[in-house]
Amino acid sequence: MRIDVVTIFPDFFSVLDVSLLGRARQSGLVDARVHDLRAFTHDRHRTVDDTPYGGGAGMVMKPEPWGEAFDAVLGTDASAQTPATVVFPSPAGERFTQAIAHELAEAPHLVFACGRYEGIDSRVAEHVATRATVRELSLGDYVLNGGEVAVVAMLEAITRLVPGMVGNPESIVEESHADGLLEYPIYTKPATWRGLDVPDVLRSGDHGKVAAWRREQAIERTRRVRPDLLEG
Numbered sequence: 062m063r064i065d066v067v068t069i070f071p072d073f074f075s076v077l078d079v080s081l082l083g084r085a086r087q088s089g090l091v092d093a094r095v096h097d098l099r100a101f102t103h104d105r106h107r108t109v110d111d112t113p114y115g116g117g118a119g120m121v122m123k124p125e126p127w128g129e130a131f132d133a134v135l136g137t138d139a140s141a142q143t144p145a146t147v148v149f150p151s152p153a154g155e156r157f158t159q160a161i162a163h164e165l166a167e168a169p170h171l172v173f174a175c176g177r178y179e180g181i182d183s184r185v186a187e188h189v190a191t192r193a194t195v196r197e198l199s200l201g202d203y204v205l206n207g208g209e210v211a212v213v214a215m216l217e218a219i220t221r222l223v224p225g226m227v228g229n230p231e232s233i234v235e236e237s238h239a240d241g242l243l244e245y246p247i248y249t250k251p252a253t254w255r256g257l258d259v260p261d262v263l264r265s266g267d268h269g270k271v272a273a274w275r276r277e278q279a280i281e282r283t284r285r286v287r288p289d290l291l292e293g
């Protein structure tokens with residue numbers, strides 16, 4: 062899987078050199094590249110923003126540097142069988158979910174466009190849609206200063222699903238949201254800690270009873286904390 066990230070804060074993604082993603086990068090499972098948007102400017106001040114048409118507070122990211130950045134990262138896709146998927150993290154986007162993480166983990170080429178200021182000139186996504194699959198995705202209903210934080214989270218959620226990324230693929234199956242439910246409570250030694258005991262069923266050795274208890278706990282926790290996940 063190839064991943065390109067375009068941002069005015071490339072250092073934000075030094076995280077790609079550590080953790081799971083760092084190892085995957087070194088192993089060649091993931092070819093992740095970070096691009097500084099200012100590398101696609103041509104003026105002395107390396108300008109990436111300007112005032113909004115129609116007035117209003119804040120600044121808008123200019124289309125020209127983005128156009129050149131996408132030329133650079135999408136150029137080779139002209140002959141690609143599957144067009145790239147370009148993700149614009151945005152509070153106005155579709156909610157990013159585990160299901161979408163699985164979908165994007167199948168994509169051969171992902172590009173993440175990190176907006177700043179009030180956002181990117183809307184013509185950029187319109188233009189890119191003629192050359193790639195565009196997804197506008199939101200991490201949550203709150204205001205961030207830009208897309209970088211959201212992209213780091215999405216990158217972790219997506220790349221850990223790439224085959225070979227995690228040691229035990231089983232560990233992915235039994236996680237919160239993996240089966241549409243929140244994860245059941247988990248315990249390890251000691252059996253009693255500060256007067257609190259591990260549920261007896263988990264020490265019974267009866268795998269059937271353990272599985273039933275875990276399912277019941279996951280449903281109960283989901284009903285209590287995220288009833289919306291049980292609808293529909």
Ligand SMILES: Nc1c(O)cccc1[N+](=O)[O-]
Pocket residue numbers: 150151152198199200201202203204205206207208211
């Ligand atoms: N919420 C937000 C934002 O305020 C700015 C960029 C991206 C996001 N997001 O992905 O959730």
